[in-house]
Structures are given as C-alpha cells and as structure tokens.
Amino acid sequence: MDKQGNLYTFLYASVMVIVVAAILAFVSVSLDDVQKKNVEVAKKIDLLKSVGINSDAKTAEKLYDERIGNNTKVINMNGEEVEGEAFKIDLTKENRKPAEDRKYPLYICTLDNGDEKLIIPLRGVGLWGPIWGYISLNEDKETIFGATFDHKGETPGLGAEISQDFFEEEFKGKTIFDESGSFTSIKVVKGGLAAGNDHAVDAVTGGTITSNGVQDMLWNGLSGYKEYLKN
Amino acid sequence: MSNKEPLFSAKNRKLITNPLSVQNPITIQVLGICSALAVTAKLEPAIVMSISVIFVLVFANVIISLMRNTIPARIRIIVQLVIVAALVILVDQILKAFAYEVSKQLSVFVGLIITNCIIMGRLEAFALGNKPWQSALDGVGNGAGYGIILVIVAFFRELFGSGTLTLPGLGTLHVIPQIFYDWGYANNGFMILPPMALITVGIIIWVQRSRNKDLVES
Numbered sequence: 001m002d003k004q005g006n007l008y009t010f011l012y013a014s015v016m017v018i019v020v021a022a023i024l025a026f027v028s029v030s031l032d033d034v035q036k037k038n039v040e041v042a043k044k045i046d047l048l049k050s051v052g053i054n055s056d057a058k059t060a061e062k063l064y065d066e067r068i069g070n071n072t073k074v075i076n077m078n079g080e081e082v083e084g085e086a087f088k089i090d091l092t093k094e095n096r097k098p099a100e101d102r103k104y105p106l107y108i109c110t111l112d113n114g115d116e117k118l119i120i121p122l123r124g125v126g127l128w129g130p131i132w133g134y135i136s137l138n139e140d141k142e143t144i145f146g147a148t149f150d151h152k153g154e155t156p157g158l159g160a161e162i163s164q165d166f167f168e169e170e171f172k173g174k175t176i177f178d179e180s181g182s183f184t185s186i187k188v189v190k191g192g193l194a195a196g197n198d199h200a201v202d203a204v205t206g207g208t209i210t211s212n213g214v215q216d217m218l219w220n221g222l223s224g225y226k227e228y229l230k231n
Numbered sequence: 232m233s234n235k236e237p238l239f240s241a242k243n244r245k246l247i248t249n250p251l252s253v254q255n256p257i258t259i260q261v262l263g264i265c266s267a268l269a270v271t272a273k274l275e276p277a278i279v280m281s282i283s284v285i286f287v288l289v290f291a292n293v294i295i296s297l298m299r300n301t302i303p304a305r306i307r308i309i310v311q312l313v314i315v316a317a318l319v320i321l322v323d324q325i326l327k328a329f330a331y332e333v334s335k336q337l338s339v340f341v342g343l344i345i346t347n348c349i350i351m352g353r354l355e356a357f358a359l360g361n362k363p364w365q366s367a368l369d370g371v372g373n374g375a376g377y378g379i380i381l382v383i384v385a386f387f388r389e390l391f392g393s394g395t396l397t398l399p400g401l402g403t404l405h406v407i408p409q410i411f412y413d414w415g416y417a418n419n420g421f422m423i424l425p426p427m428a429l430i431t432v433g434i435i436i437w438v439q440r441s442r443n444k445d446l447v448e449s
Contacts, residue, residue, distance in 0.1 A: 009303040016310060020317045027321060031328040038331035057331075153339065157272055157393050157423035206420055 043087075049148040050134035051109045051117045068119075071108040076100070079227035091123040092130070095220070104224045109136070117145050120225055124217025127209040128153045131162065131217060135171070141229040144186070147171035149214065159210030170194070170201040176222055176229075183226045188215040238364065246368040250376035253446065256349045257380040258436045263349040267381055268428040270340050275397040277385035279333050280340060281378025283326075287318045288350050289370035295358040296366035302359075311354045312345075319344045333399070349377055384431045392422030 001008050041057050044064040048055050055063045072086035077099055086105035094102045107119040117136045124131050133149035147168050154160040161167055171186065175198050178184050187200040188211045194200040203211035237243075256262045263284075270280045294314050295302075302310050323341045326334035334341065344350070353373050358366040389396055394407040407416070421427055440446045 003301070003303055004305070009306055012301070012303055013306055013309070016313060020313055024317060024320055027324055031324050034328040035324075035331075038327065042331065042335075155272075155423070157420065 040087075046132075046134055046148055046150065047107055047109070047119055047121075050119055050136045050146050051111065052146050053109075053111075067109045067111070068107050071110070073106040073108070075104045075106060075225070075228050077102065077104070077224050077227065079225075079229075079231055091121060091132070095123060099224060102224060104228075106225070106228070115139065118229075120222065122217050122221035124213050124220065126151050126154045126162075126213040127159050127207075128155070131210065131213055133214070133217065135218070135222070137176075137229070142175045142177045144171045144174045144176070151210070154210050155207070157206075159204065159207035161204045161207060162210055162214055167201075167204060174198055174201065181230065183223060185219040185222050186215070188212065188218075243365060243368055246365060247372035247375070250369075250372035251379060252376075252439075253443065255376045255380065255439075256352070256373050257377055257432065258439050259446065260349075260352070262352050263347050263377050264429075264432065266340060266343055266347055267377075267384060267432060268425045269343070270337070271381055271385040271388050271428050271431075272392065272423050273389050273397045274382065274385045275333075275399050276337055276340070277381045278378075278399055279330075279337060280344075281374070281381050283322050283337075283341060284344055284347060284349070284377055285371060285374030287315065287322060287344055288353060288374040289367050290318050291315050291350055291354055292358040292366035292370035293363045295354045296361060296363040299359050307359065308351075308355075311351060315350055315354070316345050349373055380432065380435060383435060384428055387431055388422045388427060391419050392427070394418045 038057075041060050044060040045055050045057070047068065048060065048063055051067075053063060053067065074082050074084035074086050074089065076082050082103060084103050084105075086107060089103055089105045091105075094104075105121060107121075109117045109119055111117065116139060118141065119134055119136045122133045122135060129152035131149065131151040131154065133147060135147045136145040137143065138145050149162045149168060151160060151163060154162065174186055176183065176185055178199065184199040187194075187197075188203045189197075189200045190203045190208070190211075192202065194202045250256060253259065257264065257267055266280065266284075270276045291311070291314055295311060298310070319342060322344070323334070326337070326341065353369060357369045361369070386396070390406065394405065394412075395403045396406050397403045407418075
C-alpha cells in the first residue's frame with residue numbers, strides 16, 4: 001500500500017488512536033482503586049495531623065479507625081444533625097450550594113488522655129488553585145487546638161509556606177468567638193499586628209493572596225458551624 | 232554493518248555524553264526552558280521531573296524509532312504527539328498510584344512534559360531517522376543533559392532562596408546554620424521567583440561558553 005496515500009494515513013491514524021486509547025483506559029481503570037485509596041489516606045493523615053497525631057501512609061488507616069472511626073457527624077447551618085456520611089462529603093461541591101442547603105461534616109477525635117477534639121474541614125482558594133485545611137477545637141468549642149493546611153500549587157517558598165509548621169503553630173490557642181460570644185473567625189494579618197490578638201495570626205511573607213485565601217476560607221468555612229458551636 | 236557495531240561503541244557513547252556538555256539541550260540548544268523555570272524552586276521536584284522526562288524521552292524515542300518506517304510523513308507530528316501524550320499520562324497515573332506525595336508536589340508539571348520542546352525535538356531530529364538502540368541512548372543523554380541543568384539550577388535556587396535542600400527520601404535539610412541568620416544573613420526571596428531561574432540558566436550558559444570557546448557563536 002502507498003505509505004503516503006490518504007487511505008493508509010487514515011487507517012494508520014485510526015488504528016493508532018484506538019490502540020493508545022485502549023492502553024490508557026486499561027491503565028486508568030486498573031490503577032483507579034489504588035489512586036482513590038491514596039486520596040483517602042492523605043485525607044486521614046491531614047485529619048490526624050490537625051490534632052497533633054503524626055501518621056504516614058502505613059499507619060494512617062489504623063490510627064484513624066482508633067481515634068475517629070465512625071465518630072463523625074453531619075450538620076446543617078442551624079446546628080442540627082442531618083443524614084450523611086461525613087468522610088464522603090465533597091466540600092468543593094458543598095461550597096457551591098447556598099449556605100442553608102450545605103452539609104457540614106464534623107469529626108470527633110479521641111486523644112490518648114480521653115479528650116475529645118472537634119475537627120472541622122475547610123476548603124478555599126489561594127493564588128493559583130485550591131487550598132484546604134483542618135482545624136481542631138477544644139471541648140469549649142471555641143479555642144483552637146491545632147490546625148493543618150495544604151495547597152495544590154501555591155508558590156514554593158511564598159504562599160506554599162502555609163503548609164509549614166511555623167504557620168500552623170500560630171493557630172494554637174486562638175479563639176474564634178470574642179468575649180461577647182459573637183463569631184470572629186481568625187484573621188490572617190500583616191506586620192506583626194497579630195501579637196497579643198486572640199483572633200488573628202501573622203500572615204506569610206510574600207504570600208499575601210494565599211494568606212487572604214486562608215482568612216476567607218476560615219471565615220466561610222467556620223461560619224457554617226457557628227450555631228452548632230455556640231450550643 | 233551497524234549490526235556488528237558494539238552496543239557502546241565510541242559513536243554510541245557520544246550520543247549520551249554530547250547532550251551532557253557540548254550539545255546540552257538547555258544551555259546550547261535552549262530547549263525546555265519553560266519547565267526549567269517552573270520546577271526548580273526546590274531540589275526534589277527538579278529531580279523527580281528529570282527522572283520523568285528521561286523516562287518519557289527514552290520510551291518515546293524507542294517507540295517512534297520502531298515505527299519510523301511506517302509513519303506517514305504528513306501526520307508524523309501528530310503521531311509523535313499522541314505517543315508522547317500517552318506516555319505522560321502513564322507516568323502521571325503511575326505516580327498518582329505509587330508515589331502519591333511526589334505527584335502532589337509536581338501536580339500540573341507532569342502534564343506539561345508533553346509541551347517540553349526537547350521531547351518533540353529529539354523525536355523529530357533523531358528518532359525518526361535512527362535505530363531503536365541509538366534512539367534510546369539519545370533519549371538517556373538528552374534527558375540527563377536536561378536533568379543536570381535542572382538540578383544545578385534548583386540547587387542554587389533552593390540554597391539561596393530558602394536556605395534548605397530537599398532531597399527525595401531525606402526530606403528538607405536545613406543546610407545554612409542558624410548562626411548565620413543570627414549574624415544577619417537573610418534568604419534571598421527573589422531566588423524563589425521564576426526570573427532568577429532564567430538568570431541562573433544564563434550564568435550557567437556564560438560559564439560553559441567561557442570555558443569552551445568553540446561554543447561561542449561568531
């Protein structure tokens with residue numbers, strides 16, 4: 001057959017595309033379970049990290065079952081418990097709904113000394129893409145016990161610093177309600193203004209937009225839990 | 232006949248060594264600059280990116296070389312693109328399944344291997360006209376030539392920009408002692424930003440050409 005002819009060219013392209021598509025589809029389907037598992041494990045590692053439990057891909061499953069397991073809740077913005085499985089809720093989808101229709105997942109983690117910490121998942125936007133995090137609260141439902149943040153692709157060395165320990169440490173002991181009981185969230189402020197302020201932390205140098213993203217994420221995410229936490 | 236040629240004849244060795252120096256894809260041919268800017272703020276992503284590019288380049292070269300006598304000339308670029316894209320998706324899927332942490336760090340850059348000019352450049356310039364073994368060597372050489380520059384740039388950017396070195400499996404090493412900071416040393420945040428990658432590549436090109444005058448264009 002003429003290798004430069006139209007028929008050969010068409011046949012060649014068609015066969016190639018079908019073969020390549022078949023290979024990729026096969027790989028994608030056969031690796032799907034492993035990949036989903038990785039995402040789940042990464043989420044469990046983050047959840048545990050927000051209460052100060054360090055785990056890795058090998059230990060996360062076991063620790064999660066021990067500490068959190070089925071001790072989860074789904075609430076609405078009035079603070080009432082509703083149907084649903086907390087771990088399966090996709091916050092990105094929930095955030096697109098109007099606030100009153102959203103489902104708010106809540107995890108309760110039991111520590112070694114018997115203390116129970118509430119873990120609230122958060123999701124927002126940074127400079128280049130999504131950012132997310134987990135905030136854990138003490139039994140008083142207002143003091144932050146721990147926090148962990150991560151991001152998809154913030155600038156390394158600048159916005160990406162939100163996932164570093166020094167930034168996460170700042171949140172410990174801060175409160176999200178003021179003395180009169182109204183919701184303040186946590187502000188992420190510049191220029192050392194956070195010193196002595198119970199409702200603010202120091203922003204990341206050179207990461208203004210990511211820092212603002214964290215602040216918005218905290219405000220939007222936590223305000224849905226206001227009613228529940230006040231009770 | 233080339234069939235009797237030893238696997239690592241002088242000519243074949245040159246296929247690997249030339250791209251590391253006098254035929255370097257980044258500093259001499261100035262290809263693949265885009266990703267050299269994007270993934271070199273830290274050492275670890277640069278290393279993983281280099282390995283991924285070597286993998287894709289070697290396999291793409293070999294596959295195209297095996298197919299070279301059957302590919303219709305009019306759609307050869309499309310054929311190359313399909314092969315490269317398929318390999319990149321494979322790498323991405325495998326990283327997501329078996330090296331999840333690393334794939335999170337590289338995120339979109341794995342996908343961007345498709346647009347790496349070096350890969351299409353080598354397929355078009357070498358694999359279409361050479362045997363699979365030579366093409367594989369050419370892939371290793373050019374991938375490594377790209378990787379070396381990436382690692383050098385990332386080393387200096389991370390060292391001066393963050394004061395750390397991040398190696399796969401070892402985590403982040405703080406190589407600049409605290410006492411330097413106490414004396415007033417500060418990390419240069421500018422090193423983290425893309426322009427400094429360009430300037431670092433420029434310095435490497437300058438050093439290389441001043442050491443080897445043959446490379447200087449008249």
